[in-house]
Amino acid sequence: xxxxxxxxxxxxxxxxxxxxxxxxxxxxxxxxxxxxxxxxxxxxxxxxxxxxxxxxxxxxxxxxxxxxxxxxxxxxxxxxxxxxxxxxxxxxxxxxxxxxxxxxxxxxxxxxxxxxxxxxxxxxxxxxxxxxxxxxxxxxxxxxxxxxxxxxxxxxxxxxxxxxxxxxxxxxxxxxxxxxxxxxxxxxxxxxxxxxxxxxxxxxxxxxxxxxxxxxxxxxxx
Amino acid sequence: xxxxxxxxxxxxxxxxxxxxxxxxxxxxxxxxxxxxxxxxxxxxxxxxxxxxxxxxxxxxxxxxxxxxxxxxxxxxxxxxxxxxxxxxxxxxxxxxxxxxxxxxxxxxxxxxxxxxxxxxxxxxxxxxxxxxxxxxxxxxxxxxxxxxxxxxxxxxxxxxxxxxxxxxxxxxxxxxxxxxxxxxxxxxxxxxxxxxxxxxxxxxxxxxxxxxxxxxxxxxxxxxxxxxxxxxxxxxxxxxxxxxxxxxxxxxxxxxxxxxxxxxxxxxxxxxxxxxxxxxxxxxxxxxxxxxxxxxxxxxxxxxxxxxxxxxxxxxxxxxxxxxxxxxxxxxxxxxxxxxxxxxxxxxxxxxxxxxxxxxxxxxxxxxxxxxxxxxxxxxxxxxxxxxxxxxxxxxxxxxxxxxxx
Amino acid sequence: xxxxxxxxxxxxxxxxxxxxxxxxxxxxxxxxxxxxxxxxxxxxxxxxxxxxxxxxxxxxxxxxxxxxxxxxxxxxxxxxxxxxxxxxxxxxxxxxxxxxxxxxxxxxxxxxxxxxxxxxxxxxxxxxxxxxxxxxxxxxxxxxxxxxxxxxxxxxxxxxxxxxxxxxxxxxxxxxxxxxxxxxxxxxxxxxxxxxxxxxxxxxxxxxxxxxxxxxxxxxxxxxxxxxxxxxxxxxxxxxxxxxxxxxxxxxxxxxxxxxxxxxxxxxxxxxxxxxxxxxxxxxxxxxxxxx
Numbered sequence: 001x002x003x004x005x006x007x008x009x010x011x012x013x014x015x016x017x018x019x020x021x022x023x024x025x026x027x028x029x030x031x032x033x034x035x036x037x038x039x040x041x042x043x044x045x046x047x048x049x050x051x052x053x054x055x056x057x058x059x060x061x062x063x064x065x066x067x068x069x070x071x072x073x074x075x076x077x078x079x080x081x082x083x084x085x086x087x088x089x090x091x092x093x094x095x096x097x098x099x100x101x102x103x104x105x106x107x108x109x110x111x112x113x114x115x116x117x118x119x120x121x122x123x124x125x126x127x128x129x130x131x132x133x134x135x136x137x138x139x140x141x142x143x144x145x146x147x148x149x150x151x152x153x154x155x156x157x158x159x160x161x162x163x164x165x166x167x168x169x170x171x172x173x174x175x176x177x178x179x180x181x182x183x184x185x186x187x188x189x190x191x192x193x194x195x196x197x198x199x200x201x202x203x204x205x206x207x208x209x210x211x212x213x214x215x216x217x218x219x220x221x222x
Numbered sequence: 223x224x225x226x227x228x229x230x231x232x233x234x235x236x237x238x239x240x241x242x243x244x245x246x247x248x249x250x251x252x253x254x255x256x257x258x259x260x261x262x263x264x265x266x267x268x269x270x271x272x273x274x275x276x277x278x279x280x281x282x283x284x285x286x287x288x289x290x291x292x293x294x295x296x297x298x299x300x301x302x303x304x305x306x307x308x309x310x311x312x313x314x315x316x317x318x319x320x321x322x323x324x325x326x327x328x329x330x331x332x333x334x335x336x337x338x339x340x341x342x343x344x345x346x347x348x349x350x351x352x353x354x355x356x357x358x359x360x361x362x363x364x365x366x367x368x369x370x371x372x373x374x375x376x377x378x379x380x381x382x383x384x385x386x387x388x389x390x391x392x393x394x395x396x397x398x399x400x401x402x403x404x405x406x407x408x409x410x411x412x413x414x415x416x417x418x419x420x421x422x423x424x425x426x427x428x429x430x431x432x433x434x435x436x437x438x439x440x441x442x443x444x445x446x447x448x449x450x451x452x453x454x455x456x457x458x459x460x461x462x463x464x465x466x467x468x469x470x471x472x473x474x475x476x477x478x479x480x481x482x483x484x485x486x487x488x489x490x491x492x493x494x495x496x497x498x499x500x501x502x503x504x505x506x507x508x509x510x511x512x513x514x515x516x517x518x519x520x521x522x523x524x525x526x527x528x529x530x531x532x533x534x535x536x537x538x539x540x541x542x543x544x545x546x547x548x549x550x551x552x553x554x555x556x557x558x559x560x561x562x563x564x565x566x567x568x569x570x571x572x573x574x575x576x577x578x579x580x581x582x583x584x585x586x587x588x589x590x591x592x593x594x595x596x597x598x599x600x601x602x603x604x605x606x607x608x609x610x611x612x613x614x615x616x617x618x619x620x621x622x623x624x625x626x627x628x
Numbered sequence: 629x630x631x632x633x634x635x636x637x638x639x640x641x642x643x644x645x646x647x648x649x650x651x652x653x654x655x656x657x658x659x660x661x662x663x664x665x666x667x668x669x670x671x672x673x674x675x676x677x678x679x680x681x682x683x684x685x686x687x688x689x690x691x692x693x694x695x696x697x698x699x700x701x702x703x704x705x706x707x708x709x710x711x712x713x714x715x716x717x718x719x720x721x722x723x724x725x726x727x728x729x730x731x732x733x734x735x736x737x738x739x740x741x742x743x744x745x746x747x748x749x750x751x752x753x754x755x756x757x758x759x760x761x762x763x764x765x766x767x768x769x770x771x772x773x774x775x776x777x778x779x780x781x782x783x784x785x786x787x788x789x790x791x792x793x794x795x796x797x798x799x800x801x802x803x804x805x806x807x808x809x810x811x812x813x814x815x816x817x818x819x820x821x822x823x824x825x826x827x828x829x830x831x832x833x834x835x836x837x838x839x840x841x842x843x844x845x846x847x848x849x850x851x852x853x854x855x856x857x858x859x860x861x862x863x864x865x866x867x868x869x870x871x872x873x874x875x876x877x878x879x880x881x882x883x884x885x886x887x888x889x890x891x892x893x894x895x896x897x898x899x900x901x902x903x904x905x906x907x908x909x910x911x912x913x914x915x916x917x918x919x920x
Contacts, residue, residue, distance in 0.1 A: 039373070043358075043372070044375075045356045045359070045360070045373070047372065048372040049356060049405070052341055052342075052405070053339060053406065130375055131375060132362065132370050132375065135340070135341065138337065168621070168623070172621075175234050175235075175621065179233075179234045182234075185556045186562070186564055188336075189337060192564045193563060194564070195556070195563070195564040195565050198565075202233075205229070206226075206230060208223055208226065209223055209230070212227055212622065215223075
């Protein structure tokens with residue numbers, strides 16, 4: 001039965017997730033092309049010095065890419081579920097309600113994970129061409145909260161979309177918006193070294209909260 | 223699920239409500255600017271906001287009189303007004319000497335608790351050229367020292383082996399714990415790096431004509447350095463200020479690699495900003511903590527000649543903070559003034575005045591529950607949450623309503 | 629099969645219904661009738677577990693509808709008002725999707741109905757007309773082969789052809805397989821063709837719960853013309869409803885003709901053209917609940 005749920009979710013998001021991943025890959029490709037160009041026009045040691053001691057991040061444009069992915073997938077997956085209260089169809093299926101929702105959520109989150117892993121892998125691979133492992137690992141530490149933010153955005157938007165009452169949607173948006181800033185507080189390279197694990201735990205906790213909105217829908221809060 | 227949402231709600235509110243409060247109400251503390259005067263052997267204090275210049279005894283000075291007490295600092299002004307003295311305490315005031323001895327060093331707490339680069343450029347110390355140039359490679363010290371050429375990102379094996387051997391033969395124990403230097407070409411000359419190895423031994427590393435220069439420095443028994451700041455002063459007296467894990471300040475002389483302990487007390491690098499003004503006759507060490515400033519004057523033999531401490535009203539003593547402490551049980555922040563790292567910094571409010579508001583809010587929520595005719599037993603945890611987290615919990619609970627429908 | 633006990637629901641301060649009690653027998657086709665706002669959709673939402681009643685309980689197959697097990701849900705076929713479906717799918721995808729949930733899925737039943745549709749294989753449901761969508765929805769329910777069908781307004785938005793299709797298929801299906809149907813619609817002529825039993829609710833109470841035939845034989849309409857059109861007809865207890873236009877009167881009652889005539893005689897009301905009129909279900913419904 002979960003296969004059918006996956007099938008439905010895939011039908012909804014397939015073009016978006018593929019398109020987003022493709023765009024992301026192209027973006028990363030462009031980023032490294034630009035880096036290559038910089039290396040050609042600037043001495044390598046100047047490039048390293050800029051990165052190590054002057055806070056330059058050649059990847060800073062990537063900051064909101066995971067967030068955009070999270071938002072896109074959340075909307076494409078869950079908006080079709082709430083139009084005309086189609087969530088009723090989902091809840092009527094012969095599976096425990098929370099189980100269905102968690103399967104749907106897992107599919108969306110895993111799709112994002114696959115995209116992000118592709119980005120991560122490409123980024124790491126290309127970076128190692130130009131920079132030593134210490135610099136690459138610091139940039140990965142810097143990128144990690146941005147990736148986590150992509151997931152957090154996905155979870156929060158799902159919570160908001162499933163919430164039946166508009167006033168609470170607005171409240172969740174407010175709190176969710178403030179909460180998201182935690183992932184983008186400081187830009188410094190490797191600044192999140194000590195916070196990434198805490199953020200990871202928070203993001204995982206957030207992943208199941210949408211069940212509350214769905215529960216409110218089921219009880220007829222509309 | 224609901225409790226997770228409440229937890230996240232409380233967390234978010236605990237970060238942003240206090241932030242909002244302080245943006246609205248925070249007032250800057252009045253910090254004085256303190257310098258040691260070699261003219262009257264006294265500390266001179268400039269209260270910047272009030273445009274008042276006094277000494278430690280409270281005697282007031284005009285701006286010109288104040289500047290005349292500090293000729294090393296205000297020599298330009300005094301020269302322009304013709305009131306620069308010829309000598310002080312028998313020492314002739316030669317401009318060249320004044321400029322040579324003038325130094326300023328600053329170390330903020332957040333520079334210590336900050337991410338470290340892990341790769342550094344080792345300059346050629348004797349290029350024979352007027353200006354320093356960035357080398358083509360950067361080094362890192364892991365199980366050995368490796369030089370990586372920046373353009374190709376490849377390890378230069380020969381150079382790496384040469385320098386690794388030199389370090390090894392001088393007793394270096396890999397990997398390095400701390401590397402300090404001036405990784406910029408904007409300095410008068412290159413003096414390499416001071417490196418603490420895994421056994422807390424101290425080494426000086428330079429590159430001279432392409433060859434490694436390694437000197438193991440004798441460290442007093444039991445002294446471990448947790449932070450080193452290399453300096454580039456005109457007088458070339460010392461290489462660096464070193465800070466031990468017992469919060470002592472040392473200097474490392476250039477002449478004979480001697481580590482001299484400045485007997486400074488009251489400096490906690492994790493919470494204090496440090497400023498050291500050097501001039502022809504004295505060193506003035508300013509330790510600035512949250513609520514006080516301690517000024518210590520040393521002579522050129524690094525002996526303490528005078529100290530002065532001044533406290534000021536901090537956030538915590540002001541009315542705004544008392545109100546804050548009555549409203550919020552604690553504050554959460556992702557950033558700290560004393561660090562460049564993001565963490566979840568948790569600061570409980572001073573005192574327990576907030577308990578009154580919390581009890582009030584618990585009562586409010588209790589009445590709200592009664593009015594809704596809900597089963598109180600199932601909401602005991604909520605009342606507990608409001609009791610502990612106060613206004614954060616109350617807002618969060620009302621934001622995520624109707625956890626039970628049965 | 630379905631049992632609702634003391635169902636009470638408020639929307640905020642507004643009472644929808646109070647102490648509503650009804651049962652649906654196995655194998656029956658029950659129609660729920662009521663004016664707009666009497667709580668039909670509310671009752672359906674509670675039955676399907678999408679609304680928690682203020683008090684009272686509904687049971688389907690002995691289970692509380694607020695906590696139905698997956699096994700029970702598999703036995704219930706559900707049509708949402710407006711034939712709402714996952715319109716981003718096409719006819720193949722939606723069949724493939726649903727078949728994964730029901731082990732007894734009857735593909736042939738679905739395709740038999742769908743083959744009558746004039747749609748291209750890749751056409752999304754969102755690009756179909758109302759009627760075509762309803763056919764897809766019906767096909768899916770028939771393929772699921774549930775023991776109980778709950779249909780919230782199966783005729784909404786459909787033209788007469790599609791409505792007739794629905795009724796014919798549903799009735800044949802229900803009778804052949806001894807299925808239970810619980811449904812509602814605004815088009816009472818359609819309901820009459822489909823249902824055996826009727827449940828009529830009005831604001832706050834159940835007016836009728838019986839078989840259609842029984843209701844139609846017990847609930848009578850008497851028409852007459854008043855000699856004096858100023859006559860004020862008192863609302864006696866036996867009179868359920870009276871419609872008076874000038875001097876033409878329609879009187880609705882459960883009582884017999886003799887009771888009516890006695891009332892007229894006792895009150896010296898002179899009438900002409902007195903006759904009992906046979907009513908279709910729709911007229912009986914309006915007679916019972918009144919025109920607006």
